[in-house]
Amino acid sequence: MEDKTTKKSMSEAERLELAKKLDKELDEFINNLPKRTQTDKPLEEGWQEELENHPFFMKKPPEPGDKLHPLYEGLQQLKYDPLENTPVELATSYKEDGNFNFKHKNYRLAILAYTEGIKVRCGDVDLEASLLNNRSAAHFYLKNYRSCLRDCESALKLNRTYIKVKIRAANCCFQTAQYDKCIELCDTILDSEPGNKDVVKLRQDSVHKKKDKERNSRKKELDFKRRLKEEELLLTEIRNRNINIDSKNNSLSIQDLEVHFPALVENKVHLDEENNLVWPVVFLYPEYQTMDFVQSFPENNLLIYYVNEIFSVPAEWDTEKKYTPDKVNVYFENSKLQKVYPVDTQLTLKQILQHEKYLLKAGTPSFIIFSKDSAAEKNFLTKY
Structure with a gap:
């Protein structure tokens, strides 16, 4: 996604001139397309690629680092010029780009777009919450559970009614073994949706996992204490035998x-x-x-x-x-x-x-x- 800090602002006259030029070039492009009859020879190779690279016919947005068509650059400048768009308009444009990439499962590009929208700090609470919500969803599909959870928590600070965000946050807590937090979120969700079977199951799984984690923690602690006891007994027996040990600190360890x-x-x-x-x-x-x-x-x-x-x-x-x-x-x-x-x-x-x-x-x-x-x-x- 093009960095908006590198764009030059355009005057009203320049905008009108660019729009006029775009219209003219589009007309010329369409008029110059080869007109074929049944007796025509096949078109030259590359015409389809050239057509798809034209901003009015491209089927997918350019990837970062791709060479941009001049018309596309002009359209981008019109769309993302901070002097020609309000913060809300800019944030909305980035959100639309993110939604487009999300729809086509380009989750990393979606995250980049949503991030640019968040950085605008447009002041519209609902829009900012929506950007954070959407970015958390993209992180979730990429299994970036900790990043997803951070975005969910930020979105909920702006809008605590987001049930889907709470569910996503609870799943992230489960995936990152934060079972107490997961149970707490599930309880909050079930207060509003007591019949949500998926959340009920998630809560039950978290309770079981929490018990397993606590049991394993106790076992590790007992194993650690037993090992320390065994090691101390071993060192004591070696000392009792007066065996000379090459020790770094002149104290057997x-x-x-x-x-x-x-x-x-x-x-x-x-x-x-x-x-x-x-x-x-x-x-x-x-x-x-x-x-x-x-x-x-x-x-x-x-x-x-x-x-x-x-x-x-x-x-x-x-x-x-x-x-x-x-x-x-x-x-x-x-x-x-x-x-x-x-x-x-x-x-x-x-x-x-x-x-x-x-x-x-x-x-x-x-x-x-x-x-x-x-x-x-x-x-x-x-x-x-």
């Missing part, structure tokens, strides 16, 4: 136990039914730049149990078959001290984590494994 390995994000440390810690564990093989994961490693299990299980069958990458339970060394690294320490695989995970030099990072115990006396192991140890 649940965030310090967040797993950083994608394969283990669903397997965070937790307590079993007997309050034993169950950890996700990583085995690293720097020689081959690969790793293994144990999703659930109970703290009272021996490390050797998993070493035996992992290396019971040679891994695909172990082409030399040198990684066997009796031919591997296991280490842990303290990144702050920049040192590595050998691990006794006959100890439980709990005993290993309680080692005074063990520093647990990202909620995931990790161990480095090499083939005994291999060149890769010797080269690794020289770095520490």
Whole structure:
């Protein structure tokens, strides 16, 4: 829609001259249309498109950004010139444009037209209420429920007798889960139309949805409290074991136990039914730049149990078959001290984590494994 702030005002003489020119050009256009007989050849291509672009024959209004026919521009200037039209006339013109687009289901163009009409602030309360009402309807068809509700509320401030607007507002409240407000609007409508079955059903649906929402809210609150309790118990058990945790604030929090390995994000440390810690564990093989994961490693299990299980069958990458339970060394690294320490695989995970030099990072115990006396192991140890 053309911005009325860019139009130049026209004098009375210019208006008469433009009207005369429009009449003359229309006459010339009609007179110059090819007159056909049965023996005539087909008209040149494009004549129908040219005809439809003429403002007197076009079947639909131009879209925003379309090139306008000069006659159409002139008509637009006559129609929307604020110096040639009263505010009420301008607002009415924009309303008519909006209604035309609404009728043809061009709801976005309708919204643009109604908005221009509202911006005029014509001072006619009924007309302004009608523009807001119509724009709310266009928003509703586009499922812009919050925008629709705002327009409904503005329209009702100007005219509280709009039953259709109240019904539309109630539906918007339902769609946006504002069930108390929906019920209140339904009650107001039913005071005037007690037999409105659609509103009765909408109210009943809102009551049911409200109960579901409240029940879900209570459940979420209970789940949140239970999770907090479980997390606090978990942190207490870890503190009681004197396990050194790499903490950002030197105070253990649940965030310090967040797993950083994608394969283990669903397997965070937790307590079993007997309050034993169950950890996700990583085995690293720097020689081959690969790793293994144990999703659930109970703290009272021996490390050797998993070493035996992992290396019971040679891994695909172990082409030399040198990684066997009796031919591997296991280490842990303290990144702050920049040192590595050998691990006794006959100890439980709990005993290993309680080692005074063990520093647990990202909620995931990790161990480095090499083939005994291999060149890769010797080269690794020289770095520490």
